[in-house]
Every structure is written in structure tokens, then in C-alpha cells.
């Protein structure tokens with residue numbers, strides 16, 4: 001008996017992935033609920049494995065495969081995405097399985113060769129529109145370049161109405177439940193949005209294009225199988241709708257105030273700015289970076305129309321946690337928002353000006369001139385901070401009304 005069992009999705013398709021209960025840091029993204037690495041087995045004349053798992057989870061995947069079929073009977077492996085959480089186990093899996101063919105997109109072939117230094121003959125390429133007959137079923141392929149790597153593609157099994165969407169429509173969520181309807185919608189929405197924000201946000205225009213492409217293709221999909229998190233069977237329309245919505249990054253009456261502080265002066269300014277914003281009926285998230293992970297900030301940013309950033313000046317520089325968060329957010333290319341900077345300082349006070357430069361470099365227009373307060377803010381200074389919040393708030397409201 002296998003230590004791990006496959007999960008039947010249809011009469012001929014099984015989930016044979018792995019559950020990573022322990023992971024909390026996925027290259028900088030805080031994965032508070034762990035994740036899964038999903039691999040799928042199609043039983044047909046040509047037995048086919050779609051994607052593999054992260055290297056340390058090879059034995060779990062092989063065990064799940066063995067619960068339904070002898071791994072040596074697998075004919076094909078399809079690699080939809082070459083990132084190592086889906087291919088780390090591929091070289092050893094190939095040694096055990098000895099497949100007749102391994103398929104990937106043309107960019108996937110290049111990436112896999114660069115990762116594993118294989119002979120060019122190892123991978124057979126498949127392009128958009130090409131098909132692979134498996135017997136009674138046929139897999140067809142759609143390249144989804146830069147969603148979110150150049151190699152990314154999805155595979156569609158028409159007869160079973162299954163779209164294997166690699167990272168697309170996934171989430172980092174470890175669970176024994178394999179289907180969306182076995183989990184709470186609140187958890188699904190929360191983790192799917194966090195995943196979109198931290199992985200897909202920089203590619204929002206391409207996501208919008210993909211959603212139109214999928215609509216035009218009008219694929220009949222009863223199971224949407226991403227490489228992370230649950231398989232969608234009851235809420236497919238909902239997750240497609242959410243992706244379309246998140247890709248728009250529509251500004252709403254919501255502001256994010258992020259800051260760090262040395263002696264609570266910048267923290268007091270943040271509270272006063274929050275008061276100013278909320279006096280206009282704006283929803284505010286104050287996120288002290290000493291206790292708020294930057295991947296959670298990214299999630300809040302999707303719907304926000306203002307990013308207000310505070311930092312004390314430390315030896316002429318931005319406080320490191322604030323600089324790191326701004327660098328991270330910059331890589332995610334948030335759109336449709338205004339920005340502003342603030343901070344307390346002792347003698348030189350460069351940090352707010354440097355933050356303004358970072359905001360402008362990230363194409364976030366400034367809603368107000370930076371607010372700097374020397375040492376500890378008194379009542380007048382806190383009033384100025386409240387007025388600063390109101391002034392940024394008016395720009396936020398203009399942006400929302402203009403959208």
C-alpha cells in the first residue's frame with residue numbers, strides 16, 4: 001500500500017501532487033497557510049503526467065502515482081511551467097519513469113535546458129494550437145507567455161473538460177481538501193487574491209488579454225486544475241471573474257498607510273494621517289512594517305487608490321524595512337493610485353524625499369508634497385499630519401470619481 005494516495009478527479013484523471021504544510025516563505029511571499037504542488041495523472045492509452053512537484057516532494061508524488069498505476073507505465077510528461085516548484089522533481093522522476101516523451105513549450109524547453117543542462121533532444125516542444133493524442137482523449141496547448149514566466153502554458157483535455165492551468169488561478173493553501181467547494185469561500189478569496197497580488201499583479205495587462213482569449217476560445221471547462229491550491233469545480237466563474245477584476249486594479253475609496261518608526265514619532269504621524277483620511281469616509285489600512293509582511297501589503301494595494309509611505313531618516317537614508325517594502329511593491333507595478341511620503345527626522349531628513357522619488361519612479365503620482373516633522377510631533381504638527389491626510393484623501397477621491 002502506498003504511503004500517499006492519489007485523489008480521483010474523474011474516471012481517468014487523478015491528482016498526484018504533494019502538500020507542503022510547513023512552507024512559510026515562498027521566495028519572499030509569506031505563505032501563512034502552506035501550499036500544495038499539484039501534479040495530475042491522465043489514464044489513457046498514453047498515460048500522461050502533467051507537471052511534477054518541488055524536489056523534496058518527489059517521493060510523495062511517486063507514492064500517489066503508485067497508488068493508481070506503476071510509474072514506469074507513464075508514457076508522457078507535460079511540463080506546463082519550468083519554475084522549480086513544478087520541475088524540481090522532474091529529473092529524478094524521469095529517471096524512475098523513463099517516459100517516451102517529455103513535452104514543454106519552446107520557451108519551456110529553453111528554460112529546462114538551462115536549469116538541468118540536458119541534451120536538446122530531451123524535450124519535445126508543443127506550441128499554441130498543437131495537440132497531443134493520448135488515445136480516447138487529446139491534450140491541446142495554449143502558451144501563456146509571461147503569465148508568469150516566459151515558458152508558461154496551459155493544457156486542455158477537451159473530452160474530460162479539464163483545463164490544467166499551471167500557476168493560473170492558483171493559491172498557496174495547504175489542505176487535505178482537493179476541491180474548491182470543500183473549503184470556505186472566505187479562505188479561497190483571501191488566498192487567491194494574495195496569490196494574484198504577489199505573483200500576477202505586474203502582468204495585469206497580460207492577464208486581461210488572456211481572459212479575453214479564454215472567452216473567445218469558449219472552452220468547456222468543468223474542472224480548472226491549477227498547480228497550487230484546490231481544483232476549481234463549483235466556483236470556476238467566480239475565480240475567472242475575480243482575476244478579471246483584480247487585473248483592472250480599479251481604485252476604490254481605500255488608502256494604505258505603511259511606515260516604520262524608531263521612537264514612535266513617525267507612528268504618531270501615521271495615526272494622524274489615518275484620522276484625516278477616514279474623516280472623508282475613506283477606508284484606511286495602517287500597516288506598520290514591524291508587524292505587517294510586505295506580501296500582505298501587496299494584497300491590500302490591489303484595491304487601494306492611495307499609498308502613503310512613512311519613514312524616519314536613519315543616517316541620511318530610508319529605514320530599511322520601508323525601503324525593502326517599497327522595492328518589493330515597485331516590482332509588482334501597482335497602478336491606478338496616488339502616493340505621498342512622510343516621516344519624522346532629527347537633523348537631515350532625507351527619507352521622505354527619497355520615498356517620493358521611489359513613488360515617482362514607480363509611476364505613482366504624488367498627491368501632496370512630503371510631510372516632514374522635526375523630532376517628536378506636537379499638537380500643531382499632528383494637526384498638520386491630519387490635514388496632510390485630508391489633502392491626500394481629496395486626490396484619492398478625485399481619482400476614484402474619474403475612474
Ligand code: FEO
Pocket residue numbers: 081083084085086148149167227228
Ligand atoms: Fe508555482 Fe511559477 O511556480
